[in-house]
Amino acid sequence: MLAFPHLPEAPRPFRVAAATIASKSRWALARATAKSFLEHNPGIPFYALLADEDEGLIDPDREPFSIIRLDQLGLPEKDRFCFQYSEMELSYALTPYLIEYLLNNGFDGALFLKQETMVLDELGPIWEKLREHPVVVTPHLLEPGIGDEALAWEINVLRAGIFNGGVVAFSGHDEGREFLSWWKEMTSRECFLAIEKGLHYEQRWLDFVPTFVPSCHVLRDPGINVGHWNLFQRRVAVSPDGRVTACGVSCRIFRFSGYEPDNPERSSKYNVAVTMDRAGAAAQMFERYRSLLIEGGYETSRRWPYAYGHFDNGVRVADITRRIYHDWPGSVERFGNPFSTASAESFYRWLNAPAEEGNLPGVTNFWNSVYRRRPDLLSKFGDLSSDNRGRFETWIRTTGIKEYGVMEP
Amino acid sequence: MKGIIVGTIVTEDVLPLALVLMESFRRHNPDIPFHVLLASDLPVSLTGEHRGLKLLRSADLGFASLQQMFPGYDRKQTVVALKPFLLEHLLKASGGSAVFLDADILVTASLTPLFQQVAQHSLSVTPHISRTKSTPERRDLEHVLLLVGMYNAGFVGVSDREETWRFLDWWKRRLTTHCRNSIREGFHYDQRWLDLAPGLVADLHFVRDRAVTPLTGICWIWSSSDGAKNFTSTRSPCGFSISVGSIRPARMRSAGTCRVVRFTSLERLRNYSRNTSCSWIRRDG
Numbered sequence: 001m002l003a004f005p006h007l008p009e010a011p012r013p014f015r016v017a018a019a020t021i022a023s024k025s026r027w028a029l030a031r032a033t034a035k036s037f038l039e040h041n042p043g044i045p046f047y048a049l050l051a052d053e054d055e056g057l058i059d060p061d062r063e064p065f066s067i068i069r070l071d072q073l074g075l076p077e078k079d080r081f082c083f084q085y086s087e088m089e090l091s092y093a094l095t096p097y098l099i100e101y102l103l104n105n106g107f108d109g110a111l112f113l114k115q116e117t118m119v120l121d122e123l124g125p126i127w128e129k130l131r132e133h134p135v136v137v138t139p140h141l142l143e144p145g146i147g148d149e150a151l152a153w154e155i156n157v158l159r160a161g162i163f164n165g166g167v168v169a170f171s172g173h174d175e176g177r178e179f180l181s182w183w184k185e186m187t188s189r190e191c192f193l194a195i196e197k198g199l200h201y202e203q204r205w206l207d208f209v210p211t212f213v214p215s216c217h218v219l220r221d222p223g224i225n226v227g228h229w230n231l232f233q234r235r236v237a238v239s240p241d242g243r244v245t246a247c248g249v250s251c252r253i254f255r256f257s258g259y260e261p262d263n264p265e266r267s268s269k270y271n272v273a274v275t276m277d278r279a280g281a282a283a284q285m286f287e288r289y290r291s292l293l294i295e296g297g298y299e300t301s302r303r304w305p306y307a308y309g310h311f312d313n314g315v316r317v318a319d320i321t322r323r324i325y326h327d328w329p330g331s332v333e334r335f336g337n338p339f340s341t342a343s344a345e346s347f348y349r350w351l352n353a354p355a356e357e358g359n360l361p362g363v364t365n366f367w368n369s370v371y372r373r374r375p376d377l378l379s380k381f382g383d384l385s386s387d388n389r390g391r392f393e394t395w396i397r398t399t400g401i402k403e404y405g406v407m408e409p
Numbered sequence: 410m411k412g413i414i415v416g417t418i419v420t421e422d423v424l425p426l427a428l429v430l431m432e433s434f435r436r437h438n439p440d441i442p443f444h445v446l447l448a449s450d451l452p453v454s455l456t457g458e459h460r461g462l463k464l465l466r467s468a469d470l471g472f473a474s475l476q477q478m479f480p481g482y483d484r485k486q487t488v489v490a491l492k493p494f495l496l497e498h499l500l501k502a503s504g505g506s507a508v509f510l511d512a513d514i515l516v517t518a519s520l521t522p523l524f525q526q527v528a529q530h531s532l533s534v535t536p537h538i539s540r541t542k543s544t545p546e547r548r549d550l551e552h553v554l555l556l557v558g559m560y561n562a563g564f565v566g567v568s569d570r571e572e573t574w575r576f577l578d579w580w581k582r583r584l585t586t587h588c589r590n591s592i593r594e595g596f597h598y599d600q601r602w603l604d605l606a607p608g609l610v611a612d613l614h615f616v617r618d619r620a621v622t623p624l625t626g627i628c629w630i631w632s633s634s635d636g637a638k639n640f641t642s643t644r645s646p647c648g649f650s651i652s653v654g655s656i657r658p659a660r661m662r663s664a665g666t667c668r669v670v671r672f673t674s675l676e677r678l679r680n681y682s683r684n685t686s687c688s689w690i691r692r693d694g
Binding site: 141207 | 575582617
């Protein structure tokens, strides 16, 4: 009997997607990133993860991209996750969760573009490498630097991370998956800025990519990840037909970390040196980006409230409160949902209760926690069980409340 | 494979470290030149024990005075800051490749496989660890590595390529002014600067062969992952302890043939010497 000849299967297309993350107040940034991406990469789906709750302010049908909600990610202890981080920290911490979500939902490759990004060309070089490698990362700096400016930026990069967390891509290979699992674990608890501990949000963890992912690809393309931190090395030019190059190659991704449309003369709040009059042709990119933000409703969305910015009684959650909660061992078991204030056992009630440690009438757990975390206060007031407590209480009323923007004790 | 030269750097007070390294290196790699750069401006008189030692002085690298070259540096900073200068010197001399080995290393097998990799790439470095793992000890180690650097600067290999020279020139400049141990500010001697290499060097090679890189952190990993009875460990990658008396490289199952063992203190080297034929330390120690 003749067997049917074996017919080779047609190669399965390599399905890719791109995505970003933003809270409501930064939603115009997500729109700018998405619009510029879709203009140059039509046919590739774009997703935006809302690191917030929409509270009826975002209409998914009017966005040119798909919206992913936090509940779709399967976050471990979502309330804890969202409470422990500030608005920006939460957006950053979700990066590996979003990438994994896309890989789990039918895509072979996922490109993450951080908010504050403008895409200026098709991203073929990234997709090409993503087919062959589990992870594609992009370094902040590509040339050994000369001069004081280069030295300053290299030191900055040593502290912030060798690879830019604003452009990173994963495919579904095991090595990449394994790294994502590890990265998720790291950002679920340690997505902070703490240079003295070697932490810089989600980004410094990417330094481990070459270590943990032998097949990774370090994409050293001067046209990708052009930003205020490397403009001194990457000469940007704009041709009469509007095409943008960096170091003579197509400028595909321009990043605007720290750019403030209200302060358009400055490239970034993190960089006072590069002003528009010193940015050369790159100044046009900032102007284009500013227009994109305005078109994307920046003036409106910037005023949208952050759903995780307050307790359920409306009291603002200060950053220091988030850190106190984060550092509390077993906070979930003891307090339950940290946003909730109704229960006598809630975190909110605990913050406002008399300090548990020591005999400190007049000092709440919140202020006692602040005191214990700050060497300057420890040094200034010494032992709070003594007469110093009165001085500390005065400091709370005259300085502490303003400094932390919190409720009265 | 073109020519290769290997070298290390020491101050005179720990010259025995370099001698042990040299002796062990030559035993297993007899045809490869080994140089020792003495990081000192002081005159040194060598004895018969130093036979065969190719001792380089700072003048050989073009320095009139190390103190003037590295004002304000202590001994360790000076030793470390000299690393790219030595590599450049050895690379010029070899015309092919050069390898730096920290002085607190004992070579226990031929390093030919390692040198073959070095010859094929502009820059070769070895990551402290090699894969993700979920243990509390590993988490501690990862946090330490964020502060001290991803790659172990106890081994650095270079070969004669244009970008290698550019990298070495850059590394020299950085270590001349910023060879600092201030991990809270993002510095850790020469080692954290190496973290920038994936961006600065296109042809960067990661030496991942566990048999040739049992440096400090790697030994620590072995001890916890494989339960090798010959090792004990602490939770610090720089503070692990080895019961050196019982080291038998062939028994390091995960390593296959162990080629490099790194020590972290002279005391451990002394302990080792009591159980080996290595005579230098017994006399000098």
